Amino acid sequence: MHHLMDVTMCWGPNSGGIRRYVLAKRAWLAPSSTWQHTLVSPGTEAHRHTQGVVCVDGLTLPGSGGYRMPLAIEKNARLIERQMPDLIEIGDVFTLASSALRASSRLGIPLVGFCHSNVALLGARWGGPALAALARRHARKIYNACDLVLAPSQDMLHHLRSWGVQQVRLQRLGVDTELFHPARRDRACWQRFGIAPDAQVMLYAGRFAPEKNLGLLADVVRRLGPPHVLVCVGDGPEPPPRGPGVIRLPFTQDLAELATFMASADVFVHAGREETFGLAALEAMACGCPVVVPGAGGLKELIDDQVGHCVATPGAASFAEAVEWVLAQDRSQLAHQTRMRAMEHSWRQVLPRLLNQYQRLVA
Numbered sequence: 188m189h190h191l192m193d194v195t196m197c198w199g200p201n202s203g204g205i206r207r208y209v210l211a212k213r214a215w216l217a218p219s220s221t222w223q224h225t226l227v228s229p230g231t232e233a234h235r236h237t238q239g240v241v242c243v244d245g246l247t248l249p250g251s252g253g254y255r256m257p258l259a260i261e262k263n264a265r266l267i268e269r270q271m272p273d274l275i276e277i278g279d280v281f282t283l284a285s286s287a288l289r290a291s292s293r294l295g296i297p298l299v300g301f302c303h304s305n306v307a308l309l310g311a312r313w314g315g316p317a318l319a320a321l322a323r324r325h326a327r328k329i330y331n332a333c334d335l336v337l338a339p340s341q342d343m344l345h346h347l348r349s350w351g352v353q354q355v356r357l358q359r360l361g362v363d364t365e366l367f368h369p370a371r372r373d374r375a376c377w378q379r380f381g382i383a384p385d386a387q388v389m390l391y392a393g394r395f396a397p398e399k400n401l402g403l404l405a406d407v408v409r410r411l412g413p414p415h416v417l418v419c420v421g422d423g424p425e426p427p428p429r430g431p432g433v434i435r436l437p438f439t440q441d442l443a444e445l446a447t448f449m450a451s452a453d454v455f456v457h458a459g460r461e462e463t464f465g466l467a468a469l470e471a472m473a474c475g476c477p478v479v480v481p482g483a484g485g486l487k488e489l490i491d492d493q494v495g496h497c498v499a500t501p502g503a504a505s506f507a508e509a510v511e512w513v514l515a516q517d518r519s520q521l522a523h524q525t526r527m528r529a530m531e532h533s534w535r536q537v538l539p540r541l542l543n544q545y546q547r548l549v550a
Contacts, residue, residue, distance in 0.1 A: 189549050190223045191216070192270060194287040195278030196245065197303070198228035199253030203393060204466045205278050205303050208360055213239070215538045222542075225270055227263075227283070229255035241270065243283065257283045264289035274549050276301055280329040288332050297548040300333040301358070302326075302343055305484075307350070308461045312398065323350045330355075334548055337541075339464035340485030358544065360464045361537030362473045362529055366442055369475030369522055372450040380418070380434055387415045387514060390452035390476070392445060393459075393467050395423030400458035406503035407456070407510060408432040415510075417456070420448060450474035454495070454513050458506065462486050473529035475522035479509045494525040 193212070197205045209226060216222045223239075230242040243263050245255030257263055263286035267275070275291050276299040277284040284300075291298040310322030330336045330352045337358035338344035347355045377388060391404055401419060405428045408417040412432070419427045422438035429435075439445055449455060455471035460483040462468075468478045468489060478495035480486040490497050496509040513521070530536075 188221055188223055189274065189545075190225065190270070190272045191545065192225045192227060192267065192272035192275045192287075193278060194227045194267065194275055194283055196229055196257060196281050196283045197254060197279050198226075198230055199255070204360070204464070207466060208301075208303075209278070211361065211363065211534050212538065212541070215534065222545075225272065227267060227270070227287075229257060229283075241266065256281065257286070260286050261289070264293075268294055272296060274299065274545055277329075277333070278303055280306060280326050284329055288329065292332075297334040298332065299545070299548065300330045300336045302330070302336060302338050302347060303463060305343065305346060305461055305463055307346070308398070327351050335544065337544070340488050342485050342488065343463040356544070358541055359532060359537055360466055360469070361532050361534040362466070362469045363442075364473050364530055364533040364535075367446045367449065367470045367473035367529070369450055369526055371443070371447045371474060373447055374451050376447055376451050377418075380436065382416055382418070382434065383414065385414055387411075387454075388452045389415060389417045389454050389456045389510060390420070390448055390471070391417065391427075391456055392420040392448065392471075393457070395419070395421050395426040397425050398459050398461045399423075399425075400460070401425065401427035403458040403501075403503055403506065404456055405430055405433050407507045410503055410507045411510065418448070418452070420445065446470070446474055449476050452476050453518075454479055454510055456480070456506075456510065457486065459486075460484060460501070465489050469529055469532055472525040475526045477513050477516070477521045477525055479506065479513055489528075494521065494528050 193209050213224050216224045225239050227241045229245040243257045245257040248254050267290035274297045275287045277287050306322040306326050307319045311319035327350045336355045339360050344355055344357055408415050416432045418434045420436045427433055449471040455476045455478045457480045460481045462484040464485040478490050480490050482497035482499045487497050496513055498506050498509045
């Protein structure tokens with residue numbers, strides 16, 4: 188039996204994409220007789236005593252939504268070594284990745300890096316060009332120590348290669364097409380939030396963070412006016428501004444409830460231009476919900492006019508026009524096309540390809 192270990196500090200009480208990916212992989216491998224899975228992360232109290240989960244201490248990062256930065260690099264490296272993995276995958280390039288790098292080197296086992304975030308854009312937002320350059324150099328150092336680097340989109344693959352990262356391959360993310368399903372559509376679900384039955388519901392689900400441009404979405408719903416409403420489901424340091432037509436709902440780890448929201452919305456909207464893939468948009472598509480997103484990052488590789496619209500020009504006016512265009516289309520036809528597109532990214536299709544990448548490394 189091979190022992191796969193996922194290592195990431197990006198695991199908090201309100202985690203999104205990385206958590207969804209790791210949990211889907213754990214569920215897929217659970218019945219396997221050839222793979223054992225372990226997660227190493229700062230974790231949460233809810234999963235501290237879960238079998239196959241190793242929690243490490245870390246310093247809480249303000250404004251991060253509960254993420255913690257592990258500081259004891261060597262101590263955590265020894266902890267990883269004691270688990271005796273056959274292959275390690277890192278989900279970020281921060282301190283816990285450095286621990287994994289040490290452990291994999293001393294154990295003589297393969298190390299995989301999955302690039303879920305564009306750290307250069309994060310650096311630019313926090314500290315301008317100087318920090319962006321530093322982030323690129325650090326990512327290049329960590330990823331070039333890996334035996335394989337996986338990118339979830341052609342856009343991220345291009346960025347990694349431009350930074351000088353070697354051994355990069357495309358590996359799309361996926362969606363649970365049984366959980367996220369059009370059959371969960373229930374328009375009555377909005378009534379408990381005071382939303383009128385004839386409202387045109389624009390839904391956003393994800394972190395409330397600066398890079399998500401939630402202020403733009405609030406401008407869009409103000410521009411469109413009634414009966415349009417913007418429902419934002421999530422949590423984070425920068426929520427959407429309050430105002431007419433804007434409704435905030437708390438983050439939910441009840442994915443069935445989230446799927447009901449997605450299936451019951453008229454259009455899913457996302458204004459972030461830094462997405463390396465666009466997992467929430469894909470989940471909405473699996474629910475038969477059309478999508479309006481910027482024509483940037485990994486999102487532009489998922490969305491076209493058959494399943495929604497990519498907005499080429501940034502700004503509330505062009506985004507509002509795109510929303511109106513999508514709402515004017517035949518809903519049943521769009522729902523069918525978005526569902527079919529999402530089925531191409533079912534975890535049942537995606538995870539076997541990922542497992543083949545692992546098999547080649549451990550062979």
